[in-house]
Amino acid sequence: MAILSSLPPVIRVPLAGIVTWLAPGLGHILIGDRVRGLILMITITLTFWTGVAVGGVCDTVDPANQKIAFMGQSCAGGHMIIAWAWGASLGRGVDAPHYTRAHWLSAETGVVYAGIAGLLNILVILDVLARADAEPAPQGGRDSKKRTAAQPGVPPS
Template identity: 35%
Template sequence: MATTRKTRPIPLLALFIAWLVPGAGHVYLGRTLRGLVIFVTISATFWAGMAVGGVMTVDSQNERWWFVAEMFTGIHGLVAWHQSKSFTDRLAAEKGPVENLDEWNALLNSEGVYLPYPTENVARAYAGVAGLLNLLCVFDAVILSIMGVTGEPGARRKQPAEEGAP
């Protein structure tokens, strides 16, 4: 059963670790099983999107709203952003400045990393939805820490009137 401990969890700490590593906020609150389920679900969803779309799935220049959603996955989004940024910086250094988006897309296509229409939507949807799901989990961890609730929730106890019922 969930309990209230004498030293209350720190909401800002719960917020930060829940964002940084999906599920870690719940582990911090003593809800290890829930934290593990959150971690596996968010991670699998995000990296499935990355597997579909590749290095250009997380694109801070051309897909800003998706980028914001992807950054809610914490360390996963940061690692993918670093990969994308490293790749684009290397490409820009090798090929020189690009005038417009069409030239950039042609350059990406020549490197084999351009995301065509249906693929980019699926990839970014998976990665972005993973971030938005983690945002909900962050809110849950923060609210639980504000309430001082820790530990795994217990099984529902029978009321005295229910004990005699078949």
């Protein structure tokens, strides 16, 4: 499943970052770190969508009224795009047909959850960039540093 490992670093590293931005954890899975990738994917997805469930899709991802929080949320890439498009399709404003205004406490909680999920994805993107930049390993192992050290002639980092 280490699809990206066969690519040259100049393609592998940015591609891993873009893929991780779109779907948190997927970059780790594609470079062969499946368990870590799944843990990150499940955690960030649950955090983001818990925020949307608490605050409502219209109030949580709202670039017009929550500019600073939206910057954080936008780091969650694919999730933010889906939630933003969903909120836009329902319409924003009091007269919109499906609009249910969240209580301020719920709205704040939802915005913070989705924003933190986005900020956590920055950490995941930086990690996948470092791992993708490391020497690709032979089949099997999970820890890239151990695998690099095990290769003859390659000094451990």
